[in-house]
Amino acid sequence: MGPLIPNGIIPEEWNSIIAIIIGIFFGFILESSGFSSSRKLAGVFYGYDFAVLKVFFTAALVSMIGVLYMDYLGYVDMTQLYVHPTYLWGAIIGGVVMGVGFVAGGFCPGTSLCAVAIGKIDAIVYVIGIMIGVFIFSELFELFEPLYNGYFYGNITLMDTFGVNPYWFVFIFSLIAIVAFLVSDFVRKRTKKIFY
Structure with a gap:
């Protein structure tokens, strides 16, 4: 579990159950916020809805401030937190592929699953596309491996x-x-005049 839950309070066997409960709440919040709508998500690229940008910036800021503050108070040791390794080319190419998919389909992988859960046809097609992409990548992994593992920078952060x-x-x-x-x-107000 998370760093704030000492060992022994919640048994390790409960990890999967807690993950499912968190996932259900996360999906509910996504749906309640309108993030299962491809129009709302794609709005950031067309300039008429920046809710996604604001939510992600806010989430990143709250997380950073929270972790730093808990580190300062001694509840969390930042040096013990896992930092995902950086493979530069894989990150750049993966980001471009996901960005194109985001603009074309109006979903990211998480929001597409949320939209599938409520029966949206476009999201079902999108998720099928994700599965086909995963299958192609796994079958041709030997071909993609040099790119996938290229330019390894270690477990670094932007601060590093x-x-x-x-x-x-x-x-x-x-x-x-x-x-x-x-x-x-400013952009939304200008775009609103064009679209409406």
């Missing part, structure tokens, strides 16, 4: 990459988020 103090990084990231919110509101 830029050599910035974590607290300064959060401050700078907060300023970037505020600017992004202001710009997105």
